[in-house]
Amino acid sequence: MEDPGQAILQAFFTALSTHTTLTVYTMLPPATLLNYIWIGDVTNSEDSAKDRYISNATVAVDICRAYQNQGSKKAVEDEASVIAQHIRTAVGRGLTMTGYTMHVCLLDSTTETVEETLTDKIFHKTLRYKMIIEET
Amino acid sequence: MAAINGTLIFLRNDTLSLVGQLDGNIGGSTDQLDATTKDSASAAKVFVNGETTWQGQVSALYDATGALVLDDVIDNLKAGTQWTVKFGQVTTGTKYLTGLGYLKSWRWTGPKNAMSNIAIEFQGTAVITTDTN
Numbered sequence: 273m274e275d276p277g278q279a280i281l282q283a284f285f286t287a288l289s290t291h292t293t294l295t296v297y298t299m300l301p302p303a304t305l306l307n308y309i310w311i312g313d314v315t316n317s318e319d320s321a322k323d324r325y326i327s328n329a330t331v332a333v334d335i336c337r338a339y340q341n342q343g344s345k346k347a348v349e350d351e352a353s354v355i356a357q358h359i360r361t362a363v364g365r366g367l368t369m370t371g372y373t374m375h376v377c378l379l380d381s382t383t384e385t386v387e388e389t390l391t392d393k394i395f396h397k398t399l400r401y402k403m404i405i406e407e408t
Numbered sequence: 409m410a411a412i413n414g415t416l417i418f419l420r421n422d423t424l425s426l427v428g429q430l431d432g433n434i435g436g437s438t439d440q441l442d443a444t445t446k447d448s449a450s451a452a453k454v455f456v457n458g459e460t461t462w463q464g465q466v467s468a469l470y471d472a473t474g475a476l477v478l479d480d481v482i483d484n485l486k487a488g489t490q491w492t493v494k495f496g497q498v499t500t501g502t503k504y505l506t507g508l509g510y511l512k513s514w515r516w517t518g519p520k521n522a523m524s525n526i527a528i529e530f531q532g533t534a535v536i537t538t539d540t541n
Contacts, residue, residue, distance in 0.1 A: 321469050322429040
């Protein structure tokens with residue numbers, strides 16, 4: 273069995289990069305960049321049939337926007353809504369992958385956090401998706 | 409010790425393996441004929457060994473592609489087509505059980521947010537024997 277981690281990142285990157293106004297990263301963006309989408313934290317556990325490899329995977333999509341002085345998290349919420357809508361309906365129940373078939377892709381949970389620095393208020397919204405993936 | 413992983417155990421109809429197999433089992437039994445009479449010794453029940461039979465069931469992922477899939481199971485069940493049931497390991501030199509059997513039931517499930525599964529039951533006819541691949 274191979275590890276689908278990179279294929280998952282690539283599938284989400286391809287799906288999101290044309291449907292969001294923020295720059296999409298699959299590696300942690302530079303510290304100076306405060307407005308981005310980061311696709312990271314992939315988990316994977318094997319759940320195979322006897323004649324094929326199937327795994328349960330999750331991936332976190334972190335949407336980040338920063339404001340100086342006054343700021344609102346509405347932009348982050350709107351961005352998350354666009355992404356959730358795109359993944360769930362526009363793309364279907366599974367994203368196109370290379371070397372794998374994504375059978376199920378559902379929003380598992382969302383979390384929100386706010387950081388404050390001396391100059392910025394930074395809003396994060398993390399969408400965690402769970403998937404069933406079959407190696408082809 | 410030569411115990412084996414259950415993942416190595418497959419159901420086949422002769423040379424064809426059911427596609428996408430998950431869990432499976434096979435079992436046998438014999439009728440026990442009660443031959444107890446009023447004068448049986450020590451008031452203990454007495455039995456005579458009767459006829460034997462065997463049956464089993466297998467679950468699998470639903471997959472419409474392959475040599476032995478749900479479509480074939482349904483066709484064989486409706487037509488009463490006899491299977492050469494083989495249950496066991498599949499590599500050269502390994503053991504399996506074999507006998508003639510009929511398909512007894514099939515079920516296809518479509519759960520939400522999970523893989524679609526099938527489950528079939530088979531009923532053996534005549535004796536079951538052990539053979540080697």
